Amino acid sequence: MVDGQRRRLGLALVTGAAVSNGITYADHAPLIPLIAAELGLTDLQIGLLSTALFLLSLAVGLSTSGLADRIGPNRTVLAGIALSLAGSVVLALAPSYGWLLAGKAVQGVGSGITFVAGARYVAGLYAGSRSHLGLGLYGAGYPLGSTVALLVLPSVATLGFGWRGALVASSAAIAAITLAWLAAPHVERVAQPGTIRDAFRSGNAWLIALQHCAGFGLAIASGTWISVYLLREFALPLALSGLLGSLLLLVTVLARPFGGWLLSREHVPTRHLMRAGTLTVIAGVALLAVPGRPLAVAVAGALVLGAGVGLPYSAVFNTAAASVRRAPGSGQALAAAGGTAGVMLGAPAMGYAVQTWGFWAAWTFVGLVAAIALAGTAFLRGEEELL
Secondary structure (H helix, E strand, C coil): CCHHHHHHHHHHHHHHHHHHHHHHHHCCHHHHHHHHHHHCCCHHHHHHHHHHHHHHHHHHHHHCCCHHHHHCHHHHHHHHHHHHHHHHHHHHHCCCHHHHHHHHHHHHHHHHHHHHHHHHHHHHHHCCCCCHHHHHHHHHHHHHHHHHHHHHHHHHHHHHHHHHHHHHHHHHHHHHHHHHHCCCCCCCCCCCCCCHHHHHCCHHHHHHHHHHHHHHHHHHHHHHHHHHHHHHHHCCCHHHHHHHHHHHHHHHHHHHHHHHHHHHCCCCCHHHHHHHHHHHHHHHHHHHHCCCCCHHHHHHHHHHHHHHHHCCHHHHHHHHHHHCCCCHHHHHHHHHHHHHHHHHHHHHHHHHHHHHCCHHHHHHHHHHHHHHHHHHCCCCCCHHHHC
């Protein structure tokens, strides 16, 4: 297999691995009304399902940040997506809220293992050349998986299969991706002298983690609630709410590789792209939160928000790696932890805001996080400044 074919196959399969994790991030979100009705759950309890996943993802991601460099990206990604599959099966069979939490926790372990390993796999495919576009394509897999979950699972449920049948379908999709990964081109491991402690000592790495909190974190937290927002605020059918809600993450899918393309062509510096992303998030939130907004304005706000959280992805992760030269995987793990913390805290915080004040308060919370990240761009150094 020639190098170009090998790279394309590897990118397609590692993006598929990202899709499998992305499905787990949002598999319960469009089914919230059905799950809550059967098990008698509150909005806060539903929000804690995302917390269970991302709490484990954060802990495992930080503690295994060098795993791909020790045993190889191929094995590490396989272990991660296999655990995501196991958690999905538990979720589909869960007889109670406790089992739902357990299923999301196992999915979180899989996510924590896969995330950095996939980024290291992309770096290995490019072997030192500029990997911004490849990293953007890999990153697009996460919101793509969540988009598929938001778009497809409500239809499966309303066809008579219920929420359990919908989760069986998502488990089958993850199983197919796990089997396909066995054909992924091999990438050599690259031992690094540093550890996660090097990332903890880097102020720039912490600022980059804040940027990912406002990117990935807000994307998934918002994606968890967007379908419920449309259903409750505009009295839409469940399937239509899922369809329109999926547009937020669909735009994120497109924005991530586009941001990577802009960087690979050197059209815009990394720091400027991060700043543009957070400004766009704030604009989208304003459209979603305005009182009495018509449906068209709310959908436009979701599209703008999706673009804002997607554009800086490659800028964030290549800058994270450049910030910790002794342990680039650890720098990326800390950035991933920032995004994970954003979801872990953001999803239940939005649930509490919805339950207490309404959706305007939830979107205001999202805008506040984005504003803090925007302030952080005044102090961080972009990838170009670190080379």
